[in-house]
Amino acid sequence: xxxxxxxxxxxxxxxxxxxxxxxxxxxxxxxxxxxxxxxxxxxxxxxxxxxxxxxxxxxxxxxxxxxxxxxxxxxxxxxxxxxxxxxxxxxxxxxxxxxxxxxxxxxxxxxxxxxxxxxxxxxxxxxxxxxxxxxxxxxxxxxxxxxxxxxxxxxxxxxxxxxxxxxxxxxxxxxxxxxxxxxxxxxxxxxxxxxxxxxxxxxxxxxxxxxxxxxxxxxxxxxxxxxxxxxxxxxxxxxxxxxxxxxxxxxxxxxxxxxxxxxxxxxxxxxxxxxxxxxxxxxxxxxxxxxxxxxxxx
Amino acid sequence: xxxxxxxxxxxxxxxxxxxxxxxxxxxxxxxxxxxxxxxxxxxxxxxxxxxxxxxxxxxxxxxxxxxxxxxxxxxxxxxxxxxxxxxxxxxxxxxxxxxxxxxxxxxxxxxxxxxxxxxxxxxxxxxxxxxxxxxxxxxxxxxxxxxxxxxxxxxxxxxxxxxxxxxxxxxxxxxxxxxxxxxxxxxxxxxxxxxxxxxxxxxxxxxxxxxxxxxxxxxxxxxxxxxxxxxxxxxxxxxxxxxxxxxxxxxxxxxxxxxxxxxxxxxxxxxxxxxxxxxxxxxxxxxxxxxxxxxxxx
Numbered sequence: 001x002x003x004x005x006x007x008x009x010x011x012x013x014x015x016x017x018x019x020x021x022x023x024x025x026x027x028x029x030x031x032x033x034x035x036x037x038x039x040x041x042x043x044x045x046x047x048x049x050x051x052x053x054x055x056x057x058x059x060x061x062x063x064x065x066x067x068x069x070x071x072x073x074x075x076x077x078x079x080x081x082x083x084x085x086x087x088x089x090x091x092x093x094x095x096x097x098x099x100x101x102x103x104x105x106x107x108x109x110x111x112x113x114x115x116x117x118x119x120x121x122x123x124x125x126x127x128x129x130x131x132x133x134x135x136x137x138x139x140x141x142x143x144x145x146x147x148x149x150x151x152x153x154x155x156x157x158x159x160x161x162x163x164x165x166x167x168x169x170x171x172x173x174x175x176x177x178x179x180x181x182x183x184x185x186x187x188x189x190x191x192x193x194x195x196x197x198x199x200x201x202x203x204x205x206x207x208x209x210x211x212x213x214x215x216x217x218x219x220x221x222x223x224x225x226x227x228x229x230x231x232x233x234x235x236x237x238x239x240x241x242x243x244x245x246x247x248x249x250x251x252x253x254x255x256x257x258x259x260x261x262x263x264x265x266x267x268x269x270x271x272x273x274x275x276x277x278x279x280x281x282x283x284x285x286x287x288x289x290x291x292x293x294x295x296x297x298x
Numbered sequence: 299x300x301x302x303x304x305x306x307x308x309x310x311x312x313x314x315x316x317x318x319x320x321x322x323x324x325x326x327x328x329x330x331x332x333x334x335x336x337x338x339x340x341x342x343x344x345x346x347x348x349x350x351x352x353x354x355x356x357x358x359x360x361x362x363x364x365x366x367x368x369x370x371x372x373x374x375x376x377x378x379x380x381x382x383x384x385x386x387x388x389x390x391x392x393x394x395x396x397x398x399x400x401x402x403x404x405x406x407x408x409x410x411x412x413x414x415x416x417x418x419x420x421x422x423x424x425x426x427x428x429x430x431x432x433x434x435x436x437x438x439x440x441x442x443x444x445x446x447x448x449x450x451x452x453x454x455x456x457x458x459x460x461x462x463x464x465x466x467x468x469x470x471x472x473x474x475x476x477x478x479x480x481x482x483x484x485x486x487x488x489x490x491x492x493x494x495x496x497x498x499x500x501x502x503x504x505x506x507x508x509x510x511x512x513x514x515x516x517x518x519x520x521x522x523x524x525x526x527x528x529x530x531x532x533x534x535x536x537x538x539x540x541x542x543x544x545x546x547x548x549x550x551x552x553x554x555x556x557x558x559x560x561x562x563x564x565x566x567x568x569x570x571x572x573x574x575x576x577x578x579x580x581x582x583x584x585x586x587x588x589x590x591x592x593x594x595x596x
Contacts, residue, residue, distance in 0.1 A: 125510060137510060160509060162502075162506050162509075164498060164502060164503075164506065165499060165502060166497060168496075168497065169497060172493055172496040172497060172498050173498060173503060173506045175496075176489045176492055176493035176498070176512070177507050177510045178511075178512070179485075179488065179492060179512075180485050180486060180512030180517070181510075181511045183488070183565065184481075184482060184512065184514055186565050187477075187565050187566075188478060190477065190481070190565055190566050191474045191475070191478035193561060194473070194474055194477060194552065194555065194559075194566075195471065197561045198400055198470040198473075198474075198555060198558075198559060199400075199466065199467060199470060200463060200467050200471060200474070201463060204460075204462060204463060204471075205462075205470075207460075208437060208462065208475065209474065209478060211435075211458060211460075212423060212475045212479075212515075213423065213476075213479045213515045213516075214474070214476070214478030215514065216478070216513065216514030216516075217510075217512065217514065218511075221511075222511070254492065257492065257496060258492055260496075261492075263491060263492050263495045263496075263593070263595075264488075264593055265488040266484075266572060267484050267485050267488055267565055267569065267572075268485075268488050268492075270565060271565065274564060274565075295563075
């Protein structure tokens with residue numbers, strides 16, 4: 001297939017490379033020229049670059065994938081006179097893998113549908129490691145037939161591909177999961193620090209929790225207490241991993257989405273404030289499990 | 299072995315019966331006469347009753363197990379002129395399976411040790427169903443040799459027997475796990491209600507969360523959303539299960555224990571307040587997963 005890819009950051013660049021390796025033709029664009037140069041170089045000149053979104057949208061593509069930082073970038077790439085929706089052929093399938101609010105995702109779907117263009121919202125989880133390994137999880141919302149048609153395409157970049165239902169539901173699934181994740185991580189941090197402060201060995205405590213009803217991904221796979229699990233950010237000074245500021249972004253989306261339907265998320269609201277305080281203390285770049293340092297005896 | 303059992307409520311009564319079935323001699327006491335009569339009847343008169351704690355403590359027993367509602371009952375049974383510590387033979391091993399604060403548990407250990415009496419704190423999880431089936435989890439604190447000696451005894455009432463370390467650590471493990479559980483359940487309730495309110499099917503959402511980083515016992519084993527999992531309290535009107543008021547008691551212990559070491563538990567504090575508000579609204583008797591109704595659109 002002839003694939004356009006817009007947004008070649010830490011996630012987009014390895015995703016695009018996996019599409020090239022799978023045998024697709026690749027046309028790329030990013031506002032940061034160095035990002036474009038990096039992918040062209042990595043591809044040994046097989047990928048082709050474009051001057052702008054307008055040029056890319058006019059290249060008679062089978063698919064366009066966008067992987068952008070936030071809603072405002074998605075709006076600017078899709079909407080307006082030089083954007084994708086005004087210029088793309090109606091046979092091109094649009095896939096937005098950015099993590100944005102469900103409301104904006106649904107607005108894009110409505111505008112695309114009005115022009116007879118198929119669009120899927122398909123945010124991912126799995127981080128840069130998953131993007132490189134081609135083992136991302138995709139949460140996909142939109143028309144079921146389009147999803148079925150594109151499933152093999154997603155499998156070129158990911159391992160678990162979930163159909164979430166109607167337009168915007170990919171974003172809803174992601175925001176709901178990450179709300180639960182963001183709270184669980186702080187809850188694990190509170191339980192681990194309380195137990196250790198009261199005299200327990202952290203490894204013994206984690207083993208008991210992981211065999212009991214407190215068990216969660218944040219305790220059994222990504223435990224924030226240093227030395228409990230090997231190969232977690234906690235055991236290498238919270239480098240790499242999923243940044244505190246990225247979790248803060250996702251909890252911000254959860255709070256906005258909750259507000260849009262007047263849904264109370266009380267622990268979510270407090271969790272958002274805790275990550276915000278912790279980021280403000282200078283830890284935004286560290287893996288989000290480092291939030292345990294907000295609670296730990298220093 | 300010749301076993302004394304004090305506290306024959308919903309948990310104590312089936313635990314005592316399992317000890318009898320395992321071939322032990324059983325001497326029982328409870329302040330509620332009907333509880334004593336029930337166990338004597340169940341045992342087909344094999345169990346023997348006592349008039350009071352003083353009489354039971356003087357019966358030359360190998361083990362005494364106590365299973366009492368709260369710290370004040372434990373204090374009144376163990377301490378004072380007619381209590382266990384003043385009257386028991388120093389060869390008797392004492393096991394307190396009540397869920398109480400670690401501070402009181404440690405005070406009991408100190409007083410018992412001063413008299414050369416071996417004591418283990420051994421709170422359980424698994425609820426009344428686990429007590430009946432003999433599949434409880436025991437979290438045990440105290441002397442390692444005493445633990446090793448008593449492990450087969452615990453296995454007559456439970457399946458997973460964890461040694462948690464020094465005196466009081468059984469209570470620390472339980473309070474830490476239940477802190478995490480209490481928060482995770484509300485977090486799952488917030489994530490599920492947010493996702494559904496934004497347009498997702500609850501079963502699809504739960505499946506995605508359970509294969510992702512939001513996964514936890516509260517989502518994959520005890521999901522609070524009705525119809526997601528069969529045989530959970532959520533799918534039978536939140537009857538039976540683990541009562542909201544019991545979770546409220548455990549979060550109260552967590553808050554007290556945290557205060558004793560100045561450990562901040564911010565989500566834990568808010569979770570305690572949410573269960574408290576929900577109990578005040580008349581739901582204390584319902585399974586704690588019913589807290590989802592605090593958030594759900596009615």
